[in-house]
Amino acid sequence: MSNEFKECVKETVKVIQQEVYIKDEVLQKIVGLFLSIKEGRFLGKKPPRGILFYGPPGTGKTLLMKTLAKKVGLSEPIMIRGPEIISQYYGKSESRLRQIFTLAKERAEEENLAIIFIDELDSLASRRDLTKGELESRLVGQLLSLMDGLEKEITKGHVAVIGSTNRPDVLDPALRRPGRFDLEIEFDPPSVDERKEIIKIILNNYANGRYSNINFDEIAEQTIGFTGADMLQLVNESLLQVVIEGRDYMTHNDLMSAKNSVKPSALREFNLAKPKDRTNEIENKDIVNNLSQIANEFYTSPYFKPILLSQPLPLPDKIASTIAYLVNDRLNCPYLVVSATCFRSRWFGEMERSIRLLFEKIKYLQPCVVYIKNIDAIADPADEHLRGAILELLEHLIELNDNNAKVLLLCSATGGVDSQVKIYLREL
Ligand SMILES: Nc1ncnc2c1ncn2[C@@H]1O[C@H](COP(=O)(O)OP(=O)(O)O)[C@@H](O)[C@H]1O
Ligand SMILES: [Mg+2]
Known part of the structure; x- marks a missing residue:
């Protein structure tokens, strides 16, 4: 050439x-x-x-x-x-x-x-x-x-x-x-780095570049499971907000609040991520040792293994990714990442339905590693609206447990988690 x-x-x-x-x-x-x-x-x-x-x-x-x-x-x-x-x-x-x-x-x-x-x-x-x-x-x-x-x-x-x-x-x-x-x-769903590029392109092409103070890294990180088309919808929702408020530029907050009304299509599809070894980003060596043990146990004989990661973010992200990476190295199985905040919905029954769909996918995917980020968004005992969601979640945890499903389930939580749900999750 x-x-x-x-x-x-x-x-x-x-x-x-x-x-x-x-x-x-x-x-x-x-x-x-x-x-x-x-x-x-x-x-x-x-x-x-x-x-x-x-x-x-x-x-x-x-x-x-x-x-x-x-x-x-x-x-x-x-x-x-x-x-x-x-x-x-x-x-x-x-x-x-x-x-x-x-x-x-x-x-x-x-x-x-x-x-x-x-x-x-x-x-x-x-x-x-x-x-x-x-x-x-x-x-x-x-x-x-x-x-x-x-x-x-x-x-x-x-x-x-x-x-x-x-x-x-x-x-x-x-x-x-x-x-x-x-x-x-x-064509894969975009990775975090790709989402960052895509949101920039869309803002330049659809919002005429009229935006200010946008933290692209944060937007990209907060849009797990979004495809390019979801990013477009995110920008459109934000534009609407801008128009309503009579402004002529878009801000970071517009995008962040629009995020709650856009449902990523990867939840309709599978949101599979590529796990990375992030050991060197984890300072606590006890945790690191624990991770290889968990991975080891799972890939030698896969069985239902639900774990709660209650460390402050972003540590759980690193832990989950590393465990999935170690498992994947031996047992070529999918890594599903879902942010539970995506399930929050104003519509009655919608949250339960999304949770059910997720677990149907998990059952279908096994053996697999699943990371549910911020599970407190659907299992916070202090939130009355979450009763149905908690029941739905419990039902599936019990089922996975009873059937000894080949699922390594990692959940992160920064807030409170319902006590019954907690029974099914082992703290790391
Ligand atoms: N990789 C991408 N880069 C930039 N924009 C994208 C990307 N993927 C999707 N979009 C946005 O989403 C819209 C719909 O995507 P489309 O090309 O119709 O998807 P597909 O044909 O794969 O279903 C595009 O017009 C574009 O605005
Ligand atoms: Mg098409």
Whole structure:
């Protein structure tokens, strides 16, 4: 790769990251690929034909699709929305697909590269054995033959097809064979550092940069489980507050108070975190020794192990992450992080329902390490509104205990915890 080309890729990645924050490595790969094809520098004979963007909703798949074509210097992107092509062109869906591919071939000849984006690919290409609809089944067939056909029909240039989906599991397996969607790119829920970048981008693009004194680190730390789309909702809620109060700038407090009314989608999905070894951040060596023992006990014979971490924050975060890391090292199991403050809700019954959903997920995920941060937010005995939540929580603790579920449950609390709940939690 010439240095000039490398620079161009880096530059383009930066420009894209001003609109949608995706990891450097991922963007470099895609941008490098497209730029090299466009400039006729691609070395291999056959550049990848199909690329699959997959990951939970709200992680920027659609936004990246929209941004990519523009930023690598292609004309207007050719975009198909899965659900639209099924409903809007009903009866003409297949011919519409063929038209789009023809258009792309013409473009490819002129510009060396044309990209077809198929958003929500699963809606038109789900497994033929699962869909009852004859139309969907025909569409998969049509799409496959169009993609295969590109091979022979194109004499000059390249057509790449990018599909996006939240549900890669329901895609027709034929789509994922070599020569079809064989380059897969995963979109993870953002990490704390990524959330910091995303909130900045969104503030600059949606709030016109009119904000002051925002502590981005704190916002990022306080938004566990938020996707990019949740961050957008957070900013929108705050903007509303700004308008109501007749101000023309947003503050840190606007974001912090809006946080209570935005429910992170990761609670609907799984909020899986990557545990890190944070031993060197823990000063008390007795605690450190204890951690390896707990981890050791759990990975040698996983059984229900509920632990209360009542140290002041952020120590419990470090402890939980380290234990999960040690367990993960031996027993490849998920680490679920949930902040119980997200369960606080004004709606009657809503808290109980969220708690139930969480434990359903835990049961499904086991063996796993779960960290419920600030469990006092749903188990504070002094708060009358929490009676239902406490009962719900107890019921699940009892169930996990009775079934000896393979769950290492870590809970942090800075305030009081209901005494019955406490019976089920061992202090570290
Ligand atoms: N990684 C990200 N960087 C910046 N903004 C994001 C990101 N992910 C999501 N968003 C915000 O959320 C909105 C919805 O995301 P979208 O691209 O539709 O998600 P998906 O297609 O993965 O479901 C975007 O328009 C953007 O404002
Ligand atoms: Mg989308």
